[in-house]
Amino acid sequence: MRTIVVLMDTLRRDYLECYNSNTDCMNPNIREFAQDSCRFDNHFVGSMPCMPARRDIFTGRLNFLERSWGPIEIYDTTLPKVLFQEGNIRSHMITDHAHYFRIGGENYCQQFNTYEFFRGQESDPWVSLIDDPWQPEKYFGDVKRQYQCNRTRFKEEKDYSSVKCFDAAMQWIDNNKGAKDFFLMVETFDPHEPFDVPQEYLDLYNDDYTGPHFDLPIYHKIDEETDEAMEHLRRRYKALITMTDKHFGRFINKLKEANMYEDTLIILTTDHGYCFGEREYIGKSYMPAYNELANIPLLVHLPNQKGKGKAYKQITQNIDLMPTILDYQEINIPTSVVGKSLRTIIEEDKPIQEYALYGTYGCSVNIYDGQYTYMRGGRDQSQCYEYTTSLTTIRNWLGKEKGENIEMGRFLPRTNMPMYKVPSSPAALVKDTCFVNTDHLFDLSCDYEQKKEINDPEIIKKMENLMIKAMKENEAPLEQYKRLELQYSLD
Structure with missing residues (x-):
């Protein structure tokens, strides 16, 4: 069976139309995908932030009780390895998440048979400029020199690394059209900060902000940031979701054109949310784990659209993704896995977890x-x-x-x-x-x-x-x- 996981970093569920009909954030392609999928309303993070969350997903067990941010361990049993060793199912990752290639992110991509990495997000040490790049004189939050160097390569929308991820995913589908068994993970750093987006997407939100530059917040309680600046930041985030949604929609259309949509297990989720001024907090990690961070979206498109449009209230977490994928692939779930398969919820409407x-x-x-x-x-x-x-x-x-x-x-x-x-x-x-x-x-x-x-x-x-x-x-x-x-x- 074909399995695809799309992981968008820092995707708040209340900004998605399928979870919040009152949002003004435009994400029509995710909304349409949700209509063909099962929606999980009590889906929670396990470990936060980025790499701890990914270890949860890769191993089906919680990271945060025994370790902070770090690599895949030598004793970890991981989803891509089990798929290949037990089911001969080849895996491929497409990502622009630079943390995989920094100290502390070792051995994640290497779990896959093959992987692709697109450069330039955040402070990815990519573009080398001896002379300083352009930087604003006045700004809220932070401006990172390395990202300003990287931005010199973003001339058009197609140059953004998240767009390149979806382009590569579409090319991968072309190259593997008709394949019956595979595991593909498409991971975009967007809509993670910095909330850098082409102006045309900001224009969709009538953003007329004229204050100090503000696209990369420092994690702290609001102090000097004005109400106008905070609203500008929210609009940048919405605009980035809208751009990511557009290219997610292109990828889904490619699957349909290749006749690889209807009978494929497709999972869309995130690692954690973000605070945009709620209780005066900006960012993540340093504040209590409120729902803005912890209650995250999960949409599961089943082969032949089983459970299409149904919303489930049972408690689930990201550690449940590994056993779910193995279950649908008819591969035994390793004893090390603590998460439970969503299949019990979908097919029997029974709970799988007493708690998150x-x-x-x-x-x-x-x-x-x-x-x-x-x-x-x-x-x-x-x-x-x-x-x-x-x-x-x-x-x-x-x-x-x-x-x-x-x-x-x-x-x-x-x-x-x-x-x-x-x-x-x-x-x-x-x-x-x-x-x-x-x-x-x-x-x-x-x-x-x-x-x-x-x-x-x-x-x-x-x-x-x-x-x-x-x-x-x-x-x-x-x-x-x-x-x-x-x-x-x-x-």
Whole structure:
């Protein structure tokens, strides 16, 4: 069977017409695709942000309880490898996500039989200019010199790397027209920041902003940014979704022209969302894991459009994608996989998960039970360690200032591979944990926007017990219970 995963980075579900009929963000091709697909309304992240989320997807288990940002581990069992080794199904990745090729992003693309990478996103060290490129004199947020160098290559829309990804996907379909079994992953960094987009898409949103340049926010609480600047930023994001939607639509049309749409499993999702001023937060990671970040879109197009147009309320997470794909490919799901196949929901209308457990390494641990979301912050950050066979993290070496405190041994029961145990203080991804290590409780059945805090000891106790159960089932390291001051027992 043919399987295609389209992953758009930082895609907020409430900006999509298929999830929010009141949005003014134009994404007609995703809307049309949703009409042919199953829509999952209680779909949540697992680990955040980018690379932790991808390890979840590739391995079918949560990353954030034992490690921050890092590579595929030597002991990981990954989706592309299982597909090829157990089913002789060849895989190909098309991406412009530069983090795969920086320190801390090792071995993800290499899981595929083949892959293509298109240069230029964010601070991808691509275009070399000795003299400084153009940079605005006044701006909000940040302006990265390397991206301004890269932008000198973006003369037309076709030059943008996300557009090149969809062009390459269409060419790949032409080259493999009629193939019956494959796994294709098409991944675009857009609509991730910087929210750089051709002017014609901004014009669709009547953007007449004349203030300081603003397309790359710094993650922080709003201070100097004006209301006009924030609205401009939102319009840039909408415009970038609209451009990405256009080229997604071209790709879907190519599948239809090649008679490879109707009987193909096609999954559209993202890694996490983004805050655009809600509660005065801009960005991700450093704030509590509100729904703007954690409740993400998932659309699943089944062969012969089974379940077409149906919306499911059962709890799902990105760790469920690997077992779903293997299930539909009739390949045994490895015992290491914690996620569950969506097929049970689609064909039997039954739940597969009692909860969604999610978070960013070193920050609060969050759980959703179908009604309540409970966020529990760390009490004792000295009980925070990373477990890895490779001392790399985002653009850096992990633990390089703490060599005398790093241990080595066999610490995770599921593998006999020796690994490093690295003390993490502060959290590797979030230097200031004052926001993310706080407790919150919300009732999503009447407060989806999470504006009304609840302080009910009985509900909190219930959610604590569910969190303990969930952490056990996800094989959390024992010190995580100490960090959160949760009572661990062997039974």
